[in-house]
Amino acid sequence: MTGALTELPIVDMSLLSGDESDRAAFRDALRTATHEVGFFYLVGHGIGRDVRDRLFDTARAFFALPDADKFAVEMLASPQFRGYTRFGGEYTQGAIDWREQIDLAAEYPSLGTEPSYLRLDGPNLWPSGVPDFRAILTDWQERCGALGLRLMREWALSLGAPADVFDPAFAQRPSTLIKLVRYPGRDAEADRQGVGAHKDPGVLTLLLVEPGKGGLQVRRDGGWIDAPPIDDAFVVNIGELMEYATDGYLKATMHRVQSPPPGTERLSVPFFFNPALSSAMPRITLPPELAAQARGVTDDPANPISGTFGENILKARLRAHPDVAARHHADLLR
Numbered sequence: 001m002t003g004a005l006t007e008l009p010i011v012d013m014s015l016l017s018g019d020e021s022d023r024a025a026f027r028d029a030l031r032t033a034t035h036e037v038g039f040f041y042l043v044g045h046g047i048g049r050d051v052r053d054r055l056f057d058t059a060r061a062f063f064a065l066p067d068a069d070k071f072a073v074e075m076l077a078s079p080q081f082r083g084y085t086r087f088g089g090e091y092t093q094g095a096i097d098w099r100e101q102i103d104l105a106a107e108y109p110s111l112g113t114e115p116s117y118l119r120l121d122g123p124n125l126w127p128s129g130v131p132d133f134r135a136i137l138t139d140w141q142e143r144c145g146a147l148g149l150r151l152m153r154e155w156a157l158s159l160g161a162p163a164d165v166f167d168p169a170f171a172q173r174p175s176t177l178i179k180l181v182r183y184p185g186r187d188a189e190a191d192r193q194g195v196g197a198h199k200d201p202g203v204l205t206l207l208l209v210e211p212g213k214g215g216l217q218v219r220r221d222g223g224w225i226d227a228p229p230i231d232d233a234f235v236v237n238i239g240e241l242m243e244y245a246t247d248g249y250l251k252a253t254m255h256r257v258q259s260p261p262p263g264t265e266r267l268s269v270p271f272f273f274n275p276a277l278s279s280a281m282p283r284i285t286l287p288p289e290l291a292a293q294a295r296g297v298t299d300d301p302a303n304p305i306s307g308t309f310g311e312n313i314l315k316a317r318l319r320a321h322p323d324v325a326a327r328h329h330a331d332l333l334r
Contacts, residue, residue, distance in 0.1 A: 005036075005037065005220055005221070006225055007225065007227075008033075008037065008039050008040050008041050008218065008225075008227050008235070009029070009032070009037060009040045010040065010043060010233070011026065011029045011030055011033055011040045011043070011236075012026065012029075012043050012044045013026065013043065013044040013045050013046070014043070014044030015029075015044070016154070026154065027154055027157055030151070030154055030158055031155070031158035031159065031250075034155070034238050034242070034251065035249060035250055035293070036251070037218070037220070037251070038218075038237055038238055038250070038251040039218050039236065039237045039253055040235075040236055040237075041230055041233040041235060042151075042233060042234040042235075043232055045147055045234060046147075047143055047144075047147070049232065051140075052208060054136060055136065055140055055208070055269060056267055056269075058130060058132075058136045059180040059267050059269060060267065061130045061131075061133075062127060062130050062133065063180075063267075065127065065129050069127060069128070070084045070086070070100075070102075070127065071084070071086070073102070073126065073127045074086070074125075075103065075125075075321060076323055076324055076327060077125065078125055078324070079119060079122065079324075079328035079329070080105070080120050080121065080122035081103060081317045081321055081324055082103050082104065082105055082122070082124045082125050083125035084100070084125070084127070085100060085101050085102070085103070085321070086100055087099065087100050087184070089323065090195075090321060091320055091321075092193075092195055092196030092197070092198050092320065093196050093197065093198070095191075095193055095196050096191075097193060097194065097195040097196060098183070098191070098193060098194055098259055099181055099182060099183045099184075099194050099195060100181075100182050100184075101179050101180060101181040101182070102127070102179070103177060103178075103179050104124050104137055104141075104177070104178045104179075104180075105124065105175065105176065105177040106141070106173070106175060106177075107122070107124055108122075108173050110122055115310065115311075116329075116332055117277050117310025117311055117313065117314040118277060118278070118310065119314075119328075119329065120175075120277060120310065120317070121173075121277065140178060140269070140271070141176055141178060141271070144178075144271040145273065147206065148176075148203075148204050148273030149273075151204060151236075152167075152203070152204070153167075155242075155250075156284075159246065159249075159284050159286060159287075159290065160285075160286060160287040160290065161284050161285070165282055165284065166245075166275075166281070166282065168282075169275035169279040169280070169282070169309075170275050170276070173277070174273070174274065174276060175202070175272075175274040175275065175277055175309060175310075175313065176271065176272065176273055177271070178269065178270075178271050179269065180267075180269055181267065181269070181270070182265055182267055183215065183257060183260055183265060183266040183268075184259070184260075184265050185260045185262040185265060186260075186261075187262055192259045193258075194215060194256075194257035194260075194266070195256060195257045197254045197255065197256040198254065198255070198256070199240055199252040199254055200238075200239035200240065200252065200272065201241075201309075201312040201315070202239040202241055202274035202309060202312065203238065203242055203275065203309075204236070204238055204242070204273040204274075205237050205270055205271065205272050205273070206236055206273065207234060207236070207237070207268060207271075208268065208269045208271075209228075209235065209266070209268045210229070210268065211229055211231070212229070213228075213260060213264075213266040213267070214226055214228040214229075214260075214266075215257045215258045215259070215266050216228070216235065216255065216257050216268075217255065217257070217258060218254075219255065220253075224256075227255075237253060238250055238251070239252050239272075239274075240252045240298075240305045240312060241274070241275075241281045241307070241309060241312065242281075243297055243298065243305065244281055244283075244305055244306075245281045245282060245283060245307075246286065247283065247286070247294040247296060247297060248294050248295035248296045248297050248298070249290055249293060249294040249295070251295075274313070276309070276310075277310030277313070278308065279308070279309055281309070283307070303315075314332075318332060318333065
C-alpha cells in the first residue's frame with residue numbers, strides 16, 4: 001500500500017477455495033492489511049445475507065422492547081458484565097458513549113475468583129419477548145467462531161508459523177463476545193461520541209454494520225478515515241493481543257464511532273473472538289524479513305498490554321462500566 005490511505009483495504013476470503021497461488025495471495029493481503037492498517041473489509045466469507053438479515057431483525061426486535069423488558073436484563077445485575085446497557089451507561093477514556101447495547105458472551109461454569117479475571121466467566125442475561133433470540137445469537141456465535149479460527153490459522157501461515165500455533169489458546173473455553181448495539185441520531189452540534197477512540201483488548205473483531213450506515217472511523221496518519229459498510233463484508237480489526245503475539249509487527253489501531261444524524265439510527269453487531277481468560281498468546285518467531293519490521297508492543301503506562309487475555313479484558317471492563325465495577329468488584333478498584 002503506497003500513498004495516503006483514504007479507505008480500508010479489501011481482503012477476499014474466497015481465494016482460499018482456489019489454488020496455492022490464490023491461497024498465498026490471500027495470506028499476503030491479510031498480513032499486509034493488518035501490518036499496515038490493522039483494519040480491513042472481509043468479503044467472500046460464506047455467511048449468507050439471509051443469516052445476516054435475520055440477525056439485524058433480531059437486534060431491531062430487541063431494541064424495540066419496552067424499557068422494562070430491557071432493564072430486566074440490565075448489566076448492573078451481572079458480575080460478569082453481561083446484559084443490557086442503557087444510554088450513558090458505558091465510558092471510553094472517561095467520556096460517555098451514547099449508545100444502548102446488550103452483551104452476550106460464551107457461557108462457562110465458574111472456575112473460581114482468583115486470578116480476579118476468572119470472575120468474568122458465568123451466565124448471560126437472556127431477554128424474553130423476542131422469538132428465538134437465544135437460538136439466533138447462539139447460531140451467530142458458532143458461525144463467527146468458526147470464521148475467526150480459520151482466520152487465525154491463515155494469519156499464522158502468513159507469519160511463517162505452523163497453522164495451528166494459535167489453536168491451544170482457543171482449544172478450551174474461548175472467550176467470545178457478541179454485542180448488539182444501537183446508536184441513536186444526535187444533533188451535529190452535540191457531542192458526537194457514539195463510542196470513543198480505543199483499541200480492542202483481545203485478538204480479533206468481526207464487525208457487521210447495518211447497510212448504508214456510516215460512523216466508524218479508523219485512526220490513520222494522525223487523522224481519521226471513514227469506514228462505511230460495503231456490500232456483503234465484515235469490517236475486521238485486530239486487537240492488542242495480536243500486537244503482543246507479533247512484537248508489534250501486526251498493528252492494533254485506534255477507532256471510534258460517530259453518532260448518526262438526527263432522526264436516524266445505526267445498528268451494528270461486533271463479534272469478539274478471544275482465547276480463554278487464562279490463556280497466554282504465543283509469541284511468534286517471525287521470519288527475519290518480517291521481524292525487521294516489528295515495532296515492538298505499544299508501551300503505554302496507562303494501558304499496559306498483557307499476553308493473558310483475562311488481564312486485558314478485566315481492565316477494559318472495569319473502566320468501561322464503572323457502575324457494574326463499583327457494585328460487584330469494589331475490591332478491585334481500591
